Amino acid sequence: MVMGRPRSFDRDKALDEAMEVFWRHGYDGASLAMLTKAMGIKAPSLYAAFGSKEGLLKAALDRYALRRSEHMRYVLAGATARDVAERFLSSIAESHTDPANPPGCLLVQGGLACGAGSENIPFELASRRAESETELLGRFIQAKADGDLPEDADPAALARFLSTVASGMGVIASSGANREALREVARVSLGAFARSGRD
Amino acid sequence: MVMGRPRSFDRDKALDEAMEVFWRHGYDGASLAMLTKAMGIKAPSLYAAFGSKEGLLKAALDRYALRRSEHMRYVLAGATARDVAERFLSSIAESHTDPANPPGCLLVQGGLACGAGSENIPFELASRRAESETELLGRFIQAKADGDLPEDADPAALARFLSTVASGMGVIASSGANREALREVARVSLGAFARSGRD
DNA sequence: AGACTTATCTACCACTCGTTATAAAAGTTG
DNA sequence: CAACTTTTATAACGAGTGGTAGATAAGTCT
Numbered sequence A, B: 001m002v003m004g005r006p007r008s009f010d011r012d013k014a015l016d017e018a019m020e021v022f023w024r025h026g027y028d029g030a031s032l033a034m035l036t037k038a039m040g041i042k043a044p045s046l047y048a049a050f051g052s053k054e055g056l057l058k059a060a061l062d063r064y065a066l067r068r069s070e071h072m073r074y075v076l077a078g079a080t081a082r083d084v085a086e087r088f089l090s091s092i093a094e095s096h097t098d099p100a101n102p103p104g105c106l107l108v109q110g111g112l113a114c115g116a117g118s119e120n121i122p123f124e125l126a127s128r129r130a131e132s133e134t135e136l137l138g139r140f141i142q143a144k145a146d147g148d149l150p151e152d153a154d155p156a157a158l159a160r161f162l163s164t165v166a167s168g169m170g171v172i173a174s175s176g177a178n179r180e181a182l183r184e185v186a187r188v189s190l191g192a193f194a195r196s197g198r199d
Numbered sequence C: 001a002g003a004c005t006t007a008t009c010t011a012c013c014a015c016t017c018g019t020t021a022t023a024a025a026a027g028t029t030g
Numbered sequence D: 001c002a003a004c005t006t007t008t009a010t011a012a013c014g015a016g017t018g019g020t021a022g023a024t025a026a027g028t029c030t
Helices: A011-029 A032-039 A043-050 A053-076 A081-095 A121-145 A155-174 A179-194 B011-029 B032-039 B043-050 B053-076 B081-095 B121-145 B155-174 B179-194
Strands: none
Touching: A011 A032, A011 A053, A011 B011, A032 A043, A032 A053, A043 A053, A053 A081, A053 A121, A081 A121, A081 A155, A081 A179, A121 A155, A155 A179, A155 B155, A155 B179, A179 B155, A179 B179, B011 B032, B011 B053, B032 B043, B032 B053, B043 B053, B053 B081, B053 B121, B081 B121, B081 B155, B081 B179, B121 B155, B155 B179
8 A cells, every 4th residue: 555645536537527628628728727627626736646737638538548448349349341330430429429528529629739838739639549540440451351341442541531530520529510410421421431442 | 092101011921821820730829929920020010900819810711711712613613413522522632731731721720629718719610611511512402403413312411521521631631641641531432422312 | 653655735936828008110191 | 391190119018827846734654
C-alpha cells in the first residue's frame, strides 16, 4: 500500500468530466477553469495527477479509447466485410448521437487545428483516429483472404472510406444532425461499400 | 470619392492572409497577434476595418464562399446526378489538398468546438457548410424530376451523404492524407452513390 | 505517539488574450 | 493654406491564461 495522504477524488470519474469538457469545447477552448470546475478539483490536484493540460487530455483519450474498444470488438466480430462495415457505421450513428455525451466524436471535436503551444494536439488526435482505421484494414485483409471480398477489392481504400465517413458523421453530428440523419448516411454509405470491388 | 486618409493595405489581400491563419489554427487558436502579423497591419486597423475578431472571420468566410461558389457552379452543371456527385467529390479532393492553402477545409478547420465567448462560431461554420448541401439537394430534386434518379431515390439523403463525405475528407486531409488518398475515397463513395436508390 | 509521505488549499506568478483611448499622420475639400 | 475626415501607430486596458510555491491536512509506517 502507498504512503501519504490518499487522493480525495475518483480519478476515472474526474477524467469523464474532463473528457466531456474537451469534447464540447475542444482542447484550446477548454480552459483550466472549466476543467477544474467540472472535475471538482483544484488546479494543483490536477497537475499532480496528470502533469499538464496536455497530459490530462491524453489520459482522457486513453479512457475514450477504452470505451471505443468495446464497440470495435463487436464491430470486428462481424461475419462478413459488409457486416463489419454495417456494424461500424451503425455503432457510430448511435454513439455520436448518444445524449449521455456531447454530440460527435471526441477525436474530431478535440481539435483539428490548434493555437501556438498546442500544435501537437491535432497529431495526437489523428493518430488515435488512425487506430480504428487500422483495425478495419486488418479485418478487411482477412476478409479478402477468406474470399469474402472480391479479388480486386482494395482493403485499404475501404477502410479509409469508412474512417472518412465516420469523421464526417462526427462533423455533422456536432452541428446538430440527429440520429436518424446519421443512420441515413450510414445506409447510403453501405450501398457504396457493397459495390466496392466491381468497377 | 471618400474623404480622409486612405487605407494603406489591400483589404482582400489582408483577408486572404487572415483566412490562412484561421484555416491553420482554428478560430480560438488564431490569436490577434498571429492575425495582425500575417495581415501586415496593426490591431486598430483591423478593428476599424472588420469590427472584431468574429467580424474578421465572417469576412474571411465570405471570401472563402466566393472561391467555393466557382467550384459549385461547375459541380452543379454536371449532366446527371452521378456526374454532379463525381464533380463534387473530385473538386474537393483537389481543393482540400491544394498546396496553395492549408490542408482540409476552412469550414471544418475553423472550429467545430470553441471556448467561452466563441460559442456561435461553430454555428456560423455549420450554416456555411449547409449551403453547399442545400445546393446539391436542389440539383438532385431536379435530377429526380428529370428521371435521372430512380423513383425511390432520396435526394436529401444523397446530398447529406455527399456533404458528410466532404467533411470527412476535410478531416483526413487536415491530418495529412494526400491527394491520391482523397481521390480513392471519392471513388469508393461514388460506388455507394450509384447504388443509392436500389435497396 | 511521532516521523514520513503525499494530497489539497490559498494565493499568486508572468504572460497572453481581445479590445480600445489617444494622438499623430495622410489624404480630400473649401 | 486651413478645415475636415479617416487611418495609422503607440501604448495600454482589464480579464483570463496555463502553471506553481508554500503552507496545511490526512493518511501510513516504525
